[in-house]
Amino acid sequence: MNPNEALHIIDHMGVALRCNRERAATIFLNDSEGLPTILPIVFDPTYKNHHKAAWIVEIIAERDLHLLYSFLGIFASHVSVVKKDSAVRSLAKICRWIALRYVNQKEKLILDALSISDVLKIVEVGFDWMIGPYPVAPKAYTMDTLYAFGSLDHPDLKWVHDSLKDVILQQIQKGSPGFQNHGEKILGKIGVGS
Secondary structure, eight states: OOHHHHHHHHHTSOSSOHHHHHHHHHHHHTSTTHHHHHHHHHTOTTSTTHHHHHHHHHHHHHHOGGGGGGGHHHHHHHGGGOOOHHHHHHHHHHHHHHHHHHHHOOOHHHHHHSOHHHHHHHHHHHHHHHHSSOOHHHHHHHHHHHHHHHTSOOGGGTTHHHHHHHHHHHHTTTSOHHHHHHHHHHHHHHTOOO
C-alpha cells in the first residue's frame, strides 16, 4: 500500500461508526505495508483526516497490540503532536493498553520494544492531556496510563503518582461526573481521598 492509497481509504471511510472503522482497519491489516503507511498519517496534524487514521490504528491495536510493538518508539516520539480531540481519544486508549501490558511485564516483547525514555514521553504527553482542554474519555484513559506507569519500580517514574494526584485534585471538583468518578478510583488506588 502506498501513501496515496492509504489517504484514499481514510478520506472515504465515512463517519466514526464502528463498522466504518472496522472495515478500514481490515484493509490496513491485510496489507503488509498498511501499518507503516498509516502511522505517519496519524502523526501529521496538518492532514485534515489524521483523526480518522488514529481511529483505524486504535482498531488495529485493539485487535492485536503486538502489531504496534515494532513501532512503539515512533509512537512515543510522535504522540505529542496530535491535538484533535477525537484523535487524542484513540491515542489515549492505545497508550492505556500499552501501559497496562508493559506494567504486567509478562511479555518480554513489549519490554524490549518500549524503553524507559519512550515511557517518559508517553507520561509527558499524558500530563499534557490531563491539564489540556480535553473531554473526560481521554483523561480517564490517561489516568489509567499514568497510574500504571507510576506503579513501576523505576527511579525516573517515582514522581508520577504524586503529580497525577495533584492534577486530579485540582480538577475533580469542577470535573464532569465521569471525571470525578474515575478520579476517585485512581486516587483510591494511589491511597489518597479527595
